[in-house]
Amino acid sequence: MSIVLVQVIVGGLLLGAVYALFSSGLTLVWGMMNVVNFAHGDFVMLGMYVAYVVYTLLGGGPLLGAPLATLVLATLGIVVYFGLIRDVMKGPMLAQILGTFGLALLLRYSVFWWFGANFLSLPGDLVGGTFDVFGIRIEASRLLAGIVALLVTFGLHLLLTRTTLGSRMLAVAEDSTAAQLMGIRPDSMQAIAWAIAAGATGLAGALIATFFYVVPTVGETLGIVAFVTVSLGGFGSVPGALIAGLLIGVIESLSGYLIGAVYKDMVVYALFLGFLWFRPQGLMGKT
Template sequence: MSFVLVQVIVGGLLLGAVYALFSSGLTLVWGMMNIVNFAHGDFVMLGMYVAYVVYTLMGGGPILGAPLATLVLATLGVIVYFGLIRDIMKGPMLAQILGTFGLALLLRYSVFWWFGANFLSMPQDIVGGTFAVAGLRIEASRLLAGVVALLVTFGLHLLLTRTSLGSKMLAVAEDATAAQLMGIRPDTMQAIAWAIAAGATGLAGALIANFFYIVPTVGETLAIVAFVTVSLGGFGSVPGALVAGLLIGVIESLSGYLIGAVYKDIVVYVLFLFFLWFRPQGLMGKM
């Protein structure tokens, strides 16, 4: 296997780890409340703009921008839950779809109004340029994004499976009424889930802002990636989102290298539909 091909695969894994990070938030919200957040991609977009503002106003890189974007989006997640989600959860599925879709439009066109429609970008060498490892040339910004995303996604899985807070959140996901009888406040747990999910999108957005284009409509593309990742991994499964994100990242990179960048999305979606034909519950989902 040539060094170029190995480099393409490594790049795909690093990008796939970021896909897994912001997709894990979507699968967490679904697992907790059976609600699909159509504004999820726009949360990632906001994280990118927070990182851009931090760089523009303070000259700070991801070390400053990523934590701030995580905090801002986590706060927004709590506000959205109490201001919108808690009420529309009581209504039909159509209300949930239209409510989160309307939120996506609100966020997107608010950014249009404030920043305009121009494509923005940040210096690719803001983290440290490019360096060589075992003959492979890797951008420091992509390596940082991939490693941090991988660690945070794994940490989220540990939070849900190895902590008291995670047990309470899973109990609410299983049966909110029974959990309330045991002294657990469903509202609090669901608000925390939204804070974690939105915070993960903010972190992912700040990390990819260093090598991805920044524009108000980028959330549309990222939302599709998130839905494909969650569906492929299995709704409600964080490990499934991680595996699916890595797979999609590698498939995208290999398709772009072997066939052409124009066709990489087609390859991903064709393989995705082909896989779901045989396993509709996803890699780690339950029937």
């Protein structure tokens, strides 16, 4: 295997880890509340803009922008839950779809109004230069994004499976009425879930802002990636989102290298549809 091909695969894994990070928030919300958040990609977009504002106003890089983006988006997640989701959950699924889709348009066009439609970017060397490991050249910004994304996604899985908070959240997901009888407040657990999900998108957005274009419509592209990742991994499964994100990142990178960048999305979606034909519940979804 050539060094270039190995480099492409490593780059795909690092990008796929970021895909997994912001997709895990989508699968968490679905697993707890059966709510499909069509504004999820626009949350990532807001995280990117927070990183951009931090850089332009304060001169700070991801080490400052990422925590701030996480905090801002986590706060937004709580506001969205109490201001919108808690009420639309009482209605039919169509109300949830239209409600979150309307939220996506509101966020997108608010950013259009504030920042304009121009493509923005952060300096590629904001994090550092390029590492050369056994002949494989890796950009520091991509390496940082990939490693942090992997650690946070793994941490989210441990939170859900190894902590009291995670047990309470899963109890609400299984049966909110029974959980309430046991002294658990469903409202609080669901608000925390939205804060975690939105915070993960903010972190992911800030991490990829150094090597991805920043524009109000980027949320559309990233939202589709999140839905494909979650569907492939299995709705409600964080480990499934991690595996699927890594697979999609590698397939994207290899397709762009071997066939051409213009065809990489076509390859990903064709393989995705082919896989769902045989296993519609996804890799780790429940039957």
